[in-house]
Amino acid sequence: MADSPTIVMGHGGGGAMSAELVEHLFLPAFQDPAAATELGDAVGDAAVVALGGARVAFTTDSFVVRPLFFPSGCIGDLAVNGTVNDLAMVGATPCYLATAFILEEGTELAELGRVAEALGAAARVAGVRLVTGDTKVVDAGHGDRVYVNTTGLGLVPDGVDISPGRARPKDVVLVSGEIGAHGIAVLSCREGLEFSTEVRSDTAPLNGLVAAMLDTGADIHTLRDPTRGGLAATLNEIARGARLGIAVTERAVPVAPAVADACSILGLDPFAIANEGRLVAVVPAADADRVLAVMRAHPDGRDAAAIGTVTEDNAGMVVARTGLGGTRVIDLPIGSELPRIC
Amino acid sequence: MADSPTIVMGHGGGGAMSAELVEHLFLPAFQDPAAATELGDAVGDAAVVALGGARVAFTTDSFVVRPLFFPSGCIGDLAVNGTVNDLAMVGATPCYLATAFILEEGTELAELGRVAEALGAAARVAGVRLVTGDTKVVDAGHGDRVYVNTTGLGLVPDGVDISPGRARPKDVVLVSGEIGAHGIAVLSCREGLEFSTEVRSDTAPLNGLVAAMLDTGADIHTLRDPTRGGLAATLNEIARGARLGIAVTERAVPVAPAVADACSILGLDPFAIANEGRLVAVVPAADADRVLAVMRAHPDGRDAAAIGTVTEDNAGMVVARTGLGGTRVIDLPIGSELPRIC
Known part of the structure; x- marks a missing residue:
């Protein structure tokens, strides 16, 4: 007889396994059709x-x-x-x-x-x-x-309507700063790893940055903070939520050298590492420069960058143009490369 | 050198030790004067x-x-x-x-x-x-x-103002049913104890009962559910919150025979045992009969009883008249007789 299926660390990773737990265990148990809309987003x-x-x-x-x-x-x-x-x-x-x-x-x-x-x-x-x-x-x-x-x-102020489903083709995807620092900081501290430069967590409240972005009057379509599952999970969730594609320019994504080094040594993908003080914004192309300028002027968005665009093709997928001019699909992480980072 | 003080099970008991943790550790750390009012009630x-x-x-x-x-x-x-x-x-x-x-x-x-x-x-x-x-x-x-x-x-509907501080001298104290079942049910199940009658938890939602009580139009001063620390903790918190005394008639407090038996065998006080489907109400004497009748007519309040009154003397204390005609002070439990019952 096979063992009964059990909870494994990957169920807490914020990736495909977490989503499966919500869709196939919690939602059927809760039996609330409206909850499916809200909780379905794992x-x-x-x-x-x-x-x-x-x-x-x-x-x-x-x-x-x-x-x-x-x-x-x-x-x-x-x-x-x-x-x-x-x-x-x-x-x-x-x-x-x-x-x-x-x-x-x-x-x-x-x-x-x-x-x-x-x-x-x-x-x-x-x-x-x-x-x-x-x-x-x-x-x-x-x-x-x-x-x-x-x-x-x-x-939620009147007139504000921000959700993954509002992303539109040709929208620009912005990230508020360098990615991957939180996960690497916790991991290096937990495992006693030392890198040439200490990696510090990016943990920070982002409500001030978001208020500044909303104050521009731009019609911000989507905001997400790439925590568990990192930028990879967040971009995939936006693509799936909007039923559109996302094309990312890999080199445009800011990664601190110490984080990039740590990821190469450990065989980790910075795109899948958790952040706790970063956000991803999807904004109309016409508003992108204005929003990006305001983000860069804010202490929590100094290293903000435009990293890609929303596309009609490749619906539900995230495709990156690599530094070598090729393309790779960025998948929704399955489980968790780094457990217990938040 | 003495060991550093540590968390013990009693800090989770909902009694004096829990209150101390809130007052002497959390509140000073949180440094929010307004929080003191709300969180101070441990x-x-x-x-x-x-x-x-x-x-x-x-x-x-x-x-x-x-x-x-x-x-x-x-x-x-x-x-x-x-x-x-x-x-x-x-x-x-x-x-x-x-x-x-x-x-x-x-x-x-x-x-x-x-x-x-x-x-x-x-x-x-x-x-x-x-x-x-x-x-x-x-x-x-x-x-x-x-x-x-x-x-x-x-x-909170307009006009509703329910809090421990609103209890007044001569108010009547009501309890919605037999006490102590939840704690004894969990304990007996955990320890594999068998009593002549199985004790079942009283866990139940009380919003329906409260709605019926509010519908009477009575000016309900205070409501509390006697969970961790049981009726003893709840009555003490009301007495302290109102800076008044509470006089309880011990025999008036409904206790199921199986719970009373289990408590005598185990040396536990039913007044200190957790409930998860009971409430204590403090109502003006003029409204007490009417509220009690409505409670008794409701499935979650069938065994409701008037168990005491609020007094000007013995401020901050709960004093019970015992079955033998004497009196005893019912203290706020210190730690927890039964850990992890909720």
Whole structure:
């Protein structure tokens, strides 16, 4: 008799396996046809729901990053920034956060205190208020010191309508900065790897950058933050959501030399590495230069670049023009090259 | 040198140790004076926040119950009911849920499927929609198959103002049914204990019962669901929140014979045992009979009873008149007699 199928690390990778879990296990179990639209987007950012006449953005994420502290961040600020960014990706102004801890028996209070301080500081930087919370404790050996869930609430301004489905042929695809730093920073710290230059996480709240982009008046069609599964997963999700193709110029995608070096040494593709302070924007060609200029003028978008265009052909696919003049298909990652990076 | 202080199981018990963690670690770290009001209530139900002109109830809870399945419930419906009830306790109509799973590598997909089905079914019963979610996977030995966080959003109707601080001297304290069943059901299942009668969890959504109570037009001052820390913790929190005393008639508190028997055998106090489908209401004396009658007419309040009154003396304390005619102080439980019951 075959073993029963079980959860493997890849189910948490934000790629094809995560999507399969949502489509074939959660959605049939939840039996809510409307949920299919919203939850069907496996690594989706925020849901936008109607509440008392307002359009409210609502998003949840649990954070299980290992180690808890990594170069230039920790699970506390990561949790706030991750949730703030999910709200920002539907154009919402982040307002309130709920935070829920699952603590492992034996965790040092001093360490928990440092996490909580980072969480509080990140909330103040992002301008969101921590208004409710929960704490559970599990026996030693059933956790990993600190897991934290953050759920965010934001308000979507009138007239703002941002979603993967709004991408149109000839739209320009922008990325807000160098990719891959977060995943490599966590990995190198976890495995004790040393590179010539320390790679620091890019964790940052992106609501300020998004507000500046919206202030241009440009009709921003799509925003996504390329977290688990990296740029590869995000571009594929946009292509599938819009039922269009995306053509990327590989050389146009900014990658820090230290990240590129680390990826070659480790045999990793920077396109599949998680980011926690980067966004991808899809904008009409006529607005692209204006939006890009505003992004580059913002501290969180200094290295922003136009990396490709939306195409009518190759619907649902992402095709990159390589440095050598060839093309390669960028697939949706299947599982996870780097587990527990957020 | 003394060891550094660490997290112990009692910090998750919903009693004095949980409150201490919030007051002395989280609040100073978060540095948000307004949060102090809302988070200061350690096992607090929902925060009520202003969002786009609406009064929105917002609450989060992680569920780490062991075992995952217990008599008449599982972690899936427990998570939905727990969050729905926290919304109902501020008089809100529950609308939307977010759900976030932390799965342990090696968990059987079939078991996860049963949890997800219970979660979906409970959401349909309570009339809330699951609109967004997240799934993380942790390595074997860093979880316990399935942990789930649920965050709820609800709308507080105009004119509804329910909080512990509104209790007034001479108000009547009502409880909606027999107490202690949930904690004893989980414990007996976990430890393989058998009693003459199987104790089944009371897990249930209370939004229907609360709607019926509000429909009476009575000015309901306070609602709380006595989960972790049981009736003892809830009554103490109300007494402290209102800076008034509560006098309870011990014999008036409904306890099922099987629960009472189990508690005597195990040396547990039914007042400190968790409930997941019960509420405590504080109502003006003039409204008490009317509210109690409506509760008793509702399937989730059949065994409702008036158990005490709010007093000007003994401010901040709960004093019970015992069956023998004496009195005893009912303290806020310190840690947790029964870990991981929710």
